Amino acid sequence: MFPSVCFYPVFFHIQMLWELVLLGEALVVMAPSPAESSDTVLALVSCISPLRYCSDFRPYFTIHDSEFKEYTTRTQAPPSVILGVTNPFFAKTLQHWPHIIRIGDMKQTGEMAKQMKVKKLKNLKTLDSKPGVYTAYKPYLNKDEDIIKQLQKGVQQKRPSAAQNAILRRYFLELTQSFIIPLERYLASLMPLQKSISPWKSPPQLRPFIQQDFMKTLEKAGPQLTSRLKGDWIGLYRHFLKSPNFDGWFRNxxxxxxxxxxxLHLEALCEEDLQQRIQKHTEVEAVDLVLKLKDKLSQAEKEQMPVRPGTLAKLRAHIEAVILALPEDLQGILHKPSTPDL
Structure with missing residues (x-):
């Protein structure tokens, strides 16, 4: 469940918060209780779903945590992590962090607009109890006034939390999908053509991700095709490509x-007539083929490879057929299970 209640004081900045999480920026959430701290941090992490948040996050961070000294030192830039804290002591020790979110209870709905200004970090000490976002960050995208009005209206009309949650989840999902689609489209273009896959050669490699080439695709096939939001999308992508979230997404x-x-290579191999091919080879080459096929079968089973149904059964049958075509002494050796390395 996306806890929209804890975002009431910062509704005006949800789009900026989405950018900060997307880019893996160092964020501190200061909340009145461990429950609100945890809810807010988990909501932030999930706001870029289905993209996986790849940096560290601590829903409830205390002075007893082992990284306390590392995170409060001013001699180096804060790491890519989202911290949730409740101890007032952190208002002073984490003041050097670039983005701080103050979560608190709303006194009355009418005060929302006053509490929604982005505040300067130097004001943090004197504004201990006031909710808001303390940062010098300038968002890449223009503010979406429609979602703000929709959420404000929900607060004024006392719309149920479940309904507010649904609105927020859908908004973030559509925003993230608009951002990911161009990346997925470009990545798909790096896949070798199926006709280039030969059963008797190693599988072809994925072509490299070249940032300049990707950027060129954004002009005609960028997020403007699915999102009404205007702004510096190019700048946002450039920043994202340097982030831990891009690295994690691309590796996966x-x-x-x-x-x-x-x-695909395994499927192509299974379509071959191996017995006919083996007749043209020596016994040594046949044994080598059996060992390679066994390795492929083991890898496919271990990694739960996405092959068509029946492919692995066909591969086992191929292996057996090749073994039976060999002399009995070799058959005995090849039928023995391989002994794991000690």
Whole structure:
């Protein structure tokens, strides 16, 4: 559940908060209680879903945590982490952090507009109890007034939290999807053509991600196709490509696509007439083929490769057929299970 209640004082900045989380910026959430601190941090982390937040986050951070000294030192820039805290002591020790969110209870709905200004960090000490966002960050995207009005109206009309949550979740989901689609489209173009996959050669490699080439695609196939928001999308992508979230997303997608290439290669191999091919080879080459096929089968099972149904059964049958075509002494050796390395 996306806890919209804890965002009442900062509704005006939800889009900026989405950018800060997307870019893996160092964020501190100062809240009145551990529950509100945890809810807010978890809501922030989930606001870029389905993109996975790849940096560290601590829903409830205390002075007893082992990283306390590291996070409060002023001699180095704060790491890419979201901290949730309640101890007033942190208002002083974390004052050097670039983005601080103050969460508090709303006294009355009419005060919302006053509490929504972005405040300068130097005011943090004197404004201990006032909710708001303390940062010098300038958002890349223009503010979406429609969502603000929709959420404010919900507060004024006492709309149920579940309904407010649903509005926020849908908004963030659409925003993140608009951002991810151009990346996914470009990544798909890096996949080798299926016709380039030969069963007797190693699977082809995914082409490299070239930032300049990706940026060129944004002019015609950028987020403007799915989002009404205006602003510096190019600047946002440039910043994102240097972030831990891009690194995590790209590593994961590259692994999935490499696995898909391995699966296509395996399927192509299973369509071959291996027995006919083996007749043209020596016994040594046949044994080598069996060992390679066994490795591929083991890898496919271990990694749960996305192959078509029946592919692995077909591969086992191929292996067996090749073994049976060999002399009995070799059959006995190849039928023995491989001994794991000690």
């Amino acid at each position: 997608r590259r692994r999935e696509m490499t696995q898909k290439l391995e699966a």
